[in-house]
Amino acid sequence: MQEAGSVGIVETKYLTFAEPPNEMVLECGRPLGPITLAYETYGELNQAKDNAILIVHALSGDAHAAGYHHPGDKQPGWWDIMIGPGKAFDTRKYFVICCNVIGGCQGSTGPSSINPQTGRPYGLSFPIVTVRDWVNTQKVLIDHLGIEQLLCVAGGSSGGMQVLQWVVSYPDRVRLAIPIATTSKLSAQAIAFNEVGRQAIQSDPNWREGDYYGKMVPRRGLAIARMIGHITYLSERSMHQKFGRKLQDKTVYGYNFLTDFQVESYLRYKGDHFVKRFDANSYLYITKAMDYFDLTQAYGSLEEAFAGVQAKFLVISFSSDWLFPTYQSKEIVSALRRVDAYVIFTEIQTDYGHDAFLLESEQLSSLITNFLSHGWNQKA
C-alpha cells in the first residue's frame, strides 16, 4: 500500500446562482442574490456519481480543505491530514467536495462582498444566515455537480451542525453522516463565549457598525475574539502540557504588563495571525449562525427532527472537549436510536479538547476509513 499522500496543487472554483430576480430566500425571510460559493474538489466523480463526499467546515475554515494552492505554498488545506490519496477521505476512491459557507470571507458571498444594489460591501446590511441556509446553498452546489446522493457528509464543530442539518433537510440525499465534536443545539456557555467575542469586535472603534471596508479593520477586537475562541478549543490539560507556566524569552517575571508567559505569547500570535486572513463581520455572522442552531427548537424535538433520516451515522466526540462536550453527542445518538437510525458512536480519549477534530488524525482516520468502506461496499 502506497503511503498516504497529498492531493497536490488544487484550485478554488466558484459557482454563482440565485441571480436576481431569483434570489434565495433565507431562513430570516430576507432574499439574497446573487450568491457565489467558493468550493474545491479532490479526486474524481465516478460515472455512477455515487462516490461524492461533502466536507463541511467550522467557524474559521474555508473551501480549501486539502492540498496546496501553489508550489511554494507551505500551509496545506485545513483538513489535509484527513483528505488525500490513502487517507481517510481517500481521493483515489472518493470525490471530495468542500465549500465555504455564505456569510464567510473566503470566496463565498458574505458581508465583505459587494452588494450589487449599492456597489459597496454589504457590511451589516448582509442578511443573517443560518446553518440551514448554509446547507441549502450547498445543496445547489451538489445539484450543479449532478450528484443525486452524497455518499457522505462529514465535519466537526459547526461543520457537524451542517451534517445534522443535511440529513434532516435532505434525508434522501445523504447515505452516510459523520458529525464530529458537535451538538444539536449550542449551549448557553458556548453562546456566551460567542457573544463576548462579538462584543470585542463591536467595541473596537474601527468596527464602525461593520462599515470598515477600505479603512482600518477592527483587528484588536477580532484578535480578542479569536483568543477567547482558542482557549475554548483547547483543554485545560492540553494547555498545561503545552505551556504550563513556562515563561516567554525570560527566566524571571517581568513585573510589567508585557508578555510573561508562553501561553500569553501564543494567544497574541494566534490572534494577530487570524486577523490577517479573516473578516471581523464574518466572525459575527458565523457565530450567530451557530448560536441560532437548535434542531429541538426548529422541529419540536430532536426525535421529530430526526424522524425521516435515512443516513447511517458515525458520531464522534472527544473526552476533553468542554465546548461541545460528549453528553451533547450522546443526546444526538440517543435521539437517532429512538428513531431507529443506524448509529455508531465513539468518544475518542484525548487531551486535545475541541481542537482534536483537527488533530487526532490517527484515531479519526481509522474510524472514518472503516465506516466509509462499510457504507461503500454495501452500495457496491
Next chain:
Amino acid sequence: MQEAGSVGIVETKYLTFAEPPNEMVLECGRPLGPITLAYETYGELNQAKDNAILIVHALSGDAHAAGYHHPGDKQPGWWDIMIGPGKAFDTRKYFVICCNVIGGCQGSTGPSSINPQTGRPYGLSFPIVTVRDWVNTQKVLIDHLGIEQLLCVAGGSSGGMQVLQWVVSYPDRVRLAIPIATTSKLSAQAIAFNEVGRQAIQSDPNWREGDYYGKMVPRRGLAIARMIGHITYLSERSMHQKFGRKLQDKTVYGYNFLTDFQVESYLRYKGDHFVKRFDANSYLYITKAMDYFDLTQAYGSLEEAFAGVQAKFLVISFSSDWLFPTYQSKEIVSALRRVDAYVIFTEIQTDYGHDAFLLESEQLSSLITNFLSHGWNQKA
C-alpha cells in the same frame, strides 16, 4: 438559638503606613509609600486578642465583606452570607477583619490613587504588586490592631492564594487556615483568560496606556474582561439551568446582532454593572498578581513552601469549579499532608462552579462553623 443576623451598619476604616522615606519594598523590588489600607471590622476583639479572623477577598472584592454602609443600603458586603451574628464567622464570638488589597480600587492604594511624587494618579506607574505584597501589607494591619496570632485566615479564589501565602510567610501568626476554591499556582488556562481580559482593556482606546483618570474610562474593555470572567465563574451546567437557550424579551430570533438570548443579556448587564464600581487598571494589576502566584516556583516545591506551616487547614473545593478545579486543591492537600500538617479536605458537590464560594452558604457554613469551633475550643 437566635436567627443568624446582620452586623448592621458598618464603616470602612483606613490605615496609612510606609510613609516616605520608609516605603515598603515590594516583591518586584520597587518601593511603595505611603500605603493606605481600607479595612472593616465586625464583632469585638477580646481581651486576649485571640479571636481575630482575617477574611481575604478575591479579584473583584473589597474591604466591605459584611453589613451595610448606610440605612438605605440594599447591597450587603460581599460575604454577608458568611459573616454576622450566628453565621459561620460568628461576630458574637469572633473579631472579623477584611481589608482591600493594594493595587485595588476600593480605598486601598492602587493605580487610581494619587502618586505623591507627581500629584497625579499613578496609572501604570504604580508598581506591580503580588499576593505576597498583599499579605505583607495585611500583616502591618494585623500588627497595628495588636493581634499576635490570627485565629483564622479565610478566603476563596485569589483570597485562597492569600490564605496560603499567610501560612507560608507568617507561620506562627495563623492558627487556622481556610483556603477555598483556590490553587497553589494559577493554571495556563486561567492565565490565558486573565490575559484576554487585560487585552480587552488595553485595546480600548479610552485606556490610553492607563492614563485615563478624569477622562473617559475604558468601560467597553473592562466590561468585556468582566464578561469573560463571569463565564469562567459559572459551570456549563449552571448556565444551562439558569439560562439555557431562553430568549430575552422575544419569542423568536431577532435575526440581527442585538440581544437574542438571556445569557447575552445577563453578561452585558454584569459587564456594565461592574464598570460602575471597578477601575480598569486595578483589573490589570490584580489579575497579574494572580498570574504570578506560584508557591512551587517561589519556594522550590510545594513541600518546601509548606515546610514550616503551623496552622491547621480546612481546604474546600467545588465539584463543578473548572477555573480552580478540585485537583488543584488536592495538590495543596497532598503537599500539606507530606509535611504532616493537619488538613481536612472537602469537595462540595455543587453545580454553581467557581462562584460557589459566594453561594453555597449552607454547606460552607456547616464546615467552617465546626472547624472554627474545634480550633477555638482547643485554644480555650
